[in-house]
Amino acid sequence: MTHTWDFATIIQNWQVLWVGLKGTVLIFLVTVVLGLAGGLLVGIARYARSRFLNWPAMAFVEVFRNTPVLVQIIWFYYAFPILTGIEVNPFLAAVLGISLNTMAFSAEIYRAGIQSIDPGQWEAGKAIGMTYNQTLRRIILPVAIKRVLPALTNRGIEVFKMSTLASVVAYVETLNQAKLIADLNFNPIEAYTAVALIFFVVLYPVVQGTYVLERILKKGD
């Protein structure tokens, strides 16, 4: 069986994909910002000596790291509204699922970064009269975050790929739009190939950039 590739219908429908791509970028930006910023707070709480901060942070991280993202998104879409009475649209469900998951993963990255800093730095901060918060903010975090930058960019790449899961609750993003094109034009092969290529074209340079970043940081350390 030979198949003749025909991307004409895809090109005709580029606007449909364009809408999807915008949806993908929107959800990516929201979840990556919430996930990485929230993760920093959770990571700091996880590192704190106080049990009231440490234990809830640990429980949060374990729960969200040890359950699949899809389960989280579906739970927020179908179960969360019943529990709280809050109306949840596809966008909110996907944002909650993906950003909480990203918070948990990035929290562990930040924590590892903070732990990797020599204790002498903390002592030096204390010696010149800085409080815990000041030392953390002015001395520890700038170095720690620089060290974990490659791991954080990897997380960002994962988040971009994860955004496709939002299609499961019918949020309008690239994969969802490709499904639409495939159903209307009976061309799943071109539609899904196009999506795969879009993701590859977007992410490949980013991945290569991460390698470069890793090399530069290794040299600097």
Add this chain to the structure above:
Amino acid sequence: MVEWNFLAVFSDFDLLMIGLSNTLKVTALALLFGVPLGLVFAVMRLSTTRPLSMAAAFIIEFFRTTPPLVQLFWFFFALPILIDVRMTPFIAAIVTFSIQSSAFFAEIFRGGIQSIDKGQWEGAKAIGMNYRQSLQRVILPQAVKRMIPAFMERSIELLKTTTLVSTVAYADLMFQANDLAQKTFRPLEVYTVVAVMYFLLIFVFSQLSIAVERRLAQSGESTVR
């Protein structure tokens, strides 16, 4: 206030258990095919024959940079048009997750192999081993031990990723949950129970991998990530 009612969930609990066993089946089969394939890709990528290493690099990067859900849809909806096969959700799932995880396993293998001191290759060569023999008898046995933590982490990721098969109607735990939620009109209880089931399953594996990692650290092996 919400009234929790787990009765409906637990009276049909065997449905979820079928899903759970299917989830484990897909994970195990994807590992069975994905790990050897990953080794093949890694050896190809490390090869000095340029076309071979470039082909492997392309495959690895492609499957690492495209979302697994897109790959699954491609193998399920698109591949049967390209080649004349009868695609079932089960086959699509196995094919997708084997290849997808093999791309990640390949990078773990490569990292492990590259972490071995060059002297080991030279030593093997000095006693008359060829490339294949050195790899098999000297390099891999050492590299594999270093790869175990990264390998286990990837396997856990794979277990979590298998939830995607529910979107092409394979009866894994997630799919059975959707089914049961619709039947019982109890999405809150069903999805909560399923989330707890996934949590317990994955948590056990995570703890196990942490224990193994500690044990390896004791025996003086640095870990490759």
